[in-house]
Structures are given as structure tokens and as C-alpha cells.
Amino acid sequence: MGELILYDYWRSSAAWRVRLALAAKGLAASHVPISLIAAEQRSPDHLARNPQGLVPVLADGTLLLSQSLAIIEYLEETHPDPPLLPADPAGRALVRSAALIIAADVHPLGNLRVLRWLREELGQDEAAVTAWLHQWMGTGLAALEAFATSHGGRYVYGDRLSLADLCLVPQLYNARRFGLPIADLPRLLAAEAAVFALPWAAGTRPVEPESVK
Ligand SMILES: N[C@@H](CCC(=O)N[C@@H](CS)C(=O)NCC(=O)O)C(=O)O
Known part of the structure; x- marks a missing residue:
């Protein structure tokens, strides 16, 4: 796993899900704020990260992931402990x-x-x-x-x-x-x-x- 960077917005609930998953798993990530009120989610830089123009985006080295549940499942598979999904x-x-x-x-x-x-x-x-x-x-x-x-x-x-x-x-x-x-x-x-x-x-x-x- 490379350096984790979370592109988020303080009030984004989808981003908060990912912050919770990172914290639950004891993973450190740096945070890059994307201001939704300043429409930074639709800036060319952010659209290059996520063509949907939404936060969160998690960068793991060169890998860019969007969709909070997909991000959390990625963290779950790469860092299974503690689990966020049951075993069965x-x-x-x-x-x-x-x-x-x-x-x-x-x-x-x-x-x-x-x-x-x-x-x-x-x-x-x-x-x-x-x-x-x-x-x-x-x-x-x-x-x-x-x-x-x-x-x-x-x-x-x-x-x-x-x-x-x-x-x-x-x-x-x-x-x-x-x-x-x-x-x-x-x-x-x-x-x-x-x-x-x-x-x-x-x-x-x-x-x-x-x-x-
Ligand atoms: N299904 C997406 C939803 C992402 C999403 O809707 N993010 C909101 C913030 S919670 C956003 O970026 N909104 C910007 C906009 O509506 O322009 C996920 O779970 O990541």
C-alpha cells in the first residue's frame, strides 16, 4: 500500500464513512479538502481524479478510488483487521x-x-x-x-x-x-x-x- 490521501469535504457524509473506516482500522491518511461550496469537485483537477465530480476519492499511491463503499471494501480487503464485515x-x-x-x-x-x-x-x-x-x-x-x-x-x-x-x-x-x-x-x-x-x-x-x- 502506498501513501493514502483522502480527498474530502468536511461536511460530506460519504467522506465521513471513509474517515470512520480508516480510523477503525488504524490507518493514517492525509486529507486534501475539496470545497463543495466553491465547486472544487467540478474542477479539472478533481474531475481527473473522479469523473463523477464527487467526494470522497482515496488515493493509494497511484491508485485512485471513488465511491465510499468501494473504498471501504478495498480497505477491508487490504487491511482485514479489525473486520467491518462479518465472516459468514x-x-x-x-x-x-x-x-x-x-x-x-x-x-x-x-x-x-x-x-x-x-x-x-x-x-x-x-x-x-x-x-x-x-x-x-x-x-x-x-x-x-x-x-x-x-x-x-x-x-x-x-x-x-x-x-x-x-x-x-x-x-x-x-x-x-x-x-x-x-x-x-x-x-x-x-x-x-x-x-x-x-x-x-x-x-x-x-x-x-x-x-x-
Ligand atoms: N455514492 C457516492 C456519493 C458521493 C457523494 O454524493 N458525495 C457528495 C458529498 S457527500 C458530493 O461530492 N457532492 C457534490 C455535489 O453534489 O456536487 C459515494 O458513496 O461516495
Whole structure:
């Protein structure tokens, strides 16, 4: 493995998943901020890293990887300990399905470019945008709560930290940010608390850079 560089944005929840995975595995990476409010994700330099114009991107030497779940699976395969996926195929499939509730079906609908499209191209006001966010975050988080009720323990799946928790934590941050009521998600809130009881977790939290304050 070469030098790890994470191209991220402080408030990116997809990037936060990767920060959590790196920290869980005790891997050091340098961070290069890509300002989404300054549209740096669509700069020629960043498009050369990721033609989608999104963060995160992880560089491992000359290898450039995008898509947070693919990045985390790469880290899992190159650094299996501690594991973020269960050992058995059924457990692995269940954890991936929980992670994808967030990563495939909730998060993309609240992404910056989608919200901008709603506001700027479809002329929706802030009340409509908030209603959109609450609808899709609420639906997905309720499904994940049901998953955790069936399969969870200390964490979203069983009693070991997994990829599912790495997707949950940033999405709960987004839910609070956009004012979605989450008190009716006790299993998810307990799993979030279990993550932040881990000694390395707090250091992954989003920190607003001085320059944008
Ligand atoms: N499925 C991608 C999603 C990446 C993504 O949507 N990143 C957001 C930040 S969380 C982004 O770069 N948004 C920029 C934009 O919308 O222009 C992943 O998991 O990495």
C-alpha cells in the first residue's frame, strides 16, 4: 500500500464513512479538502481524479478510488483487521443491505447537486426541499431501524461494528442538520452512541474549517 490521501469535504457524509473506516482500522491518511461550496469537485483537477465530480476519492499511491463503499471494501480487503464485515456470507449480505439502505437509497436523494436541482431548475422553495429530505431520510431511516430491531445488538448488525454503522452515523448527522425528528429511532441512536464510545470515533467528526466560518 502506498501513501493514502483522502480527498474530502468536511461536511460530506460519504467522506465521513471513509474517515470512520480508516480510523477503525488504524490507518493514517492525509486529507486534501475539496470545497463543495466553491465547486472544487467540478474542477479539472478533481474531475481527473473522479469523473463523477464527487467526494470522497482515496488515493493509494497511484491508485485512485471513488465511491465510499468501494473504498471501504478495498480497505477491508487490504487491511482485514479489525473486520467491518462479518465472516459468514449471510452476515456480509445483511450488513451490505443495511449499508445500501443509506448509501444507495437515502443519501443520493439529499446530495448537494440534487437539492440544487430542486431549488434552481425545478423552482422549489426551502419548505419543499425540506419536505423532500424528510420524506426520503425518514423512510430510509425507519427501514434501517426495522433492520436493527431484527438483526441488531450493540450495533446496527449484531454486537460488532460494521459497514452499516459507518453509513448510519453520518446520516444521523444529516438528519439533525435538516431537522428530521429522530427520537423514534432508538436502535439507531443506541448504535450511534456505541460508535462514539469507541476511542477513535470522535476524531472523525466533521470539523468546519476556519475559512468558511
Ligand atoms: N455514492 C457516492 C456519493 C458521493 C457523494 O454524493 N458525495 C457528495 C458529498 S457527500 C458530493 O461530492 N457532492 C457534490 C455535489 O453534489 O456536487 C459515494 O458513496 O461516495
